[in-house]
Amino acid sequence: MSDRLFIFDTTLRDGEQVPGCQLNTVEKIEVAKALQDLGVDIIEAGFPVSSPGDFESVVEISKAVTWPTICALTRAVKKDIDVAAESLKYAKKGRIHTGIGTSYYHIHHKLNSTPEVIMERAVEAVKYAKQYVEDVEFYAEDAGRTDNEFLAKVVEAVIKAGATTVNIPDTTGYCLPTEFGEKIKFLMENVNGIHKAVISTHCHNDLGMATANTVAGIMNGARQAEVTINGIGERAGNTSLEEVVMIMKSRYQVLGIETGVNTKNIYQTSRLVSTLMNMPVQPNKAIVGRNAFAHSSGIHQDGVLKNRENYEIMDPTEVGINESAILLTARSGRAALKHRLELMGFELSKEKLDEVYEKFLKLADNKKDIRDDDIALLVGDATQQERRIKLDFLQVLTGKKLEPVAIVRLDIAGEKFDATSSGNGPVDAAIKAVKQIIHRQVTIEEFLVQAITRGSDDIGKVHMQIEYNDSIFHGFGAHTDIVTASVEAYLDAVNKLPVQV
Numbered sequence: 346m347s348d349r350l351f352i353f354d355t356t357l358r359d360g361e362q363v364p365g366c367q368l369n370t371v372e373k374i375e376v377a378k379a380l381q382d383l384g385v386d387i388i389e390a391g392f393p394v395s396s397p398g399d400f401e402s403v404v405e406i407s408k409a410v411t412w413p414t415i416c417a418l419t420r421a422v423k424k425d426i427d428v429a430a431e432s433l434k435y436a437k438k439g440r441i442h443t444g445i446g447t448s449y450y451h452i453h454h455k456l457n458s459t460p461e462v463i464m465e466r467a468v469e470a471v472k473y474a475k476q477y478v479e480d481v482e483f484y485a486e487d488a489g490r491t492d493n494e495f496l497a498k499v500v501e502a503v504i505k506a507g508a509t510t511v512n513i514p515d516t517t518g519y520c521l522p523t524e525f526g527e528k529i530k531f532l533m534e535n536v537n538g539i540h541k542a543v544i545s546t547h548c549h550n551d552l553g554m555a556t557a558n559t560v561a562g563i564m565n566g567a568r569q570a571e572v573t574i575n576g577i578g579e580r581a582g583n584t585s586l587e588e589v590v591m592i593m594k595s596r597y598q599v600l601g602i603e604t605g606v607n608t609k610n611i612y613q614t615s616r617l618v619s620t621l622m623n624m625p626v627q628p629n630k631a632i633v634g635r636n637a638f639a640h641s642s643g644i645h646q647d648g649v650l651k652n653r654e655n656y657e658i659m660d661p662t663e664v665g666i667n668e669s670a671i672l673l674t675a676r677s678g679r680a681a682l683k684h685r686l687e688l689m690g691f692e693l694s695k696e697k698l699d700e701v702y703e704k705f706l707k708l709a710d711n712k713k714d715i716r717d718d719d720i721a722l723l724v725g726d727a728t729q730q731e732r733r734i735k736l737d738f739l740q741v742l743t744g745k746k747l748e749p750v751a752i753v754r755l756d757i758a759g760e761k762f763d764a765t766s767s768g769n770g771p772v773d774a775a776i777k778a779v780k781q782i783i784h785r786q787v788t789i790e791e792f793l794v795q796a797i798t799r800g801s802d803d804i805g806k807v808h809m810q811i812e813y814n815d816s817i818f819h820g821f822g823a824h825t826d827i828v829t830a831s832v833e834a835y836l837d838a839v840n841k842l843p844v845q846v
């Protein structure tokens with residue numbers, strides 16, 4: 346048996362069935378070209394009979410794409426097949442994908458038919474499509490819930506009628522991986538002529554088993570996997586391309602099967618599809634999720650920094666992601682902080698690192714997303730000269746219809762001084778209280794408040810410019826509490842005034 350797995354991408358057909366994900370023809374061409382660059386073997390471009398727009402898209406994709414096979418879906422209905430054939434007239438390699446439901450439910454409760462009639466319609470559809478193209482794929486819809494004996498008869502009949510690929514979809518995402526694997530094995534062992542066709546999987550993710558079922562199918566003889574980028578598709582979605590491809594690559598030693606996919610294009614294709622279809626990728630999505638190569642807890646970060654393979658089974662660059670991310674959170678340890686500091690150009694002694702780490706933990710408990718700006722401020726704080734005047738305590742009472750009042754305690758060269766003041770705002774009240782303790786004739790010339798990054802949990806940065814004896818002094822403060830940041834900025838500037846003798 347061949348060790349090459351054909352990748353059949355149905356992002357533009359099954360993926361596009363997702364409500365809100367419809368693309369126009371220009372966007373579909375962009376995705377099709379990206380799929381071509383990615384190296385998929387077959388692009389299912391649409392269901393041409395469904396609308397003039399979908400027909401047009403299949404025509405234009407056929408013109409735009411050079412080497413992958415372009416596939417058009419149909420029911421086992423002559424008109425559908427005629428229209429599909431027409432839409433494929435510019436395809437360098439065209440495939441008609443026709444089929445019909447084979448499960449008890451579909452035969453009796455959807456098609457109001459009998460197994461015998463369904464068998465005839467299946468054979469007839471394949472023969473009809475065969476008049477147009479050599480490459481005909483047949484799908485036995487809801488094969489996952491189809492009795493294996495009947496399925497084997499249908500598969501044998503459609504291969505005899507000329508089907509070159511036979512698709513065994515788990516349409517409702519019902520099968521267990523063992524059941525799906527056994528289904529494929531049963532067909533491989535019981536269908537006469539099975540080796541004349543490629544057996545394909547098309548698994549849905551209703552129970553989160555789409556990829557597991559696809560792999561089980563491949564392990565039992567399927568050599569085409571029908572997949573979508575980011576696993577998008579009807580209901581809970583389809584098997585995701587990136588998962589199947591990376592399973593084949595990462596576990597080649599066990600499975601011995603290759604795809605023709607250029608895995609380095611995976612991430613960019615995922616982003617493209619997500620953006621065009623307005624379909625965000627869940628952060629923990631395997632391979633392409635924002636956190637797929639991000640480490641946030643101290644023990645993992647330490648392990649990854651010592652050797653990436655301690656916690657990573659794939660190299661992120663293999664899927665087009667530049668590098669693993671070490672995210673700083675309240676669960677991070679010194680190793681991660683030190684690593685980030687080094688990347689930022691700081692080499693701290695062990696003692697200094699401990700000091701910054703303590704401050705970092707306090708900040709991280711209050712702020713989810715710690716960025717380089719935050720770290721720079723912490724390092725700045727920890728490495729600053731000892732200040733003579735320090736803010737020891739600050740409490741502010743403020744609110745709508747309340748006169749703001751601030752209580753301040755300063756530590757001046759080891760001695761504590763308290764003051765209380767009201768003001769027209771909390772910052773004004775706090776600065777006035779400070780001024781009651783520090784009797785210097787200073788005026789604030791400039792007061793600039795800025796959120797460093799984003800979000801209401803962000804650090805506010807304050808820049809203050811004060812004037813004293815015709816000279817200007819600058820002060821900076823940063824804190825998640827903007828009043829504290831303002832007082833710190835004021836004191837920073839005051840600490841720079843010439844010491845009075």
Ligand SMILES: CC(=O)SCCNC(=O)CCNC(=O)[C@H](O)C(C)(C)COP(=O)(O)OP(=O)(O)OC[C@H]1O[C@@H](n2cnc3c(N)ncnc32)[C@H](O)[C@@H]1OP(=O)(O)O
Nearest residue numbers: 362392394395396419420421422444445446455456486516
């Ligand atoms: C599992 C899958 O994902 S299959 C692909 C799903 N994608 C789509 O359905 C999108 C495209 N579909 C469409 O645009 C429309 O449904 C069309 C054009 C195909 C048909 O539209 P309508 O003629 O209005 O039929 P409608 O959608 O209401 O019902 C589907 C009909 O097709 C029949 N049918 C369903 N599947 C098949 C099949 N594989 N082969 C033959 N007939 C089928 C149904 O039994 C039903 O027939 P009935 O009206 O005689 O009961």
Ligand SMILES: CC(C)C(=O)C(=O)O
Nearest residue numbers: 484486487514516547
């Ligand atoms: C048309 C077929 C292949 C399908 O999408 C399904 O069965 O899920």
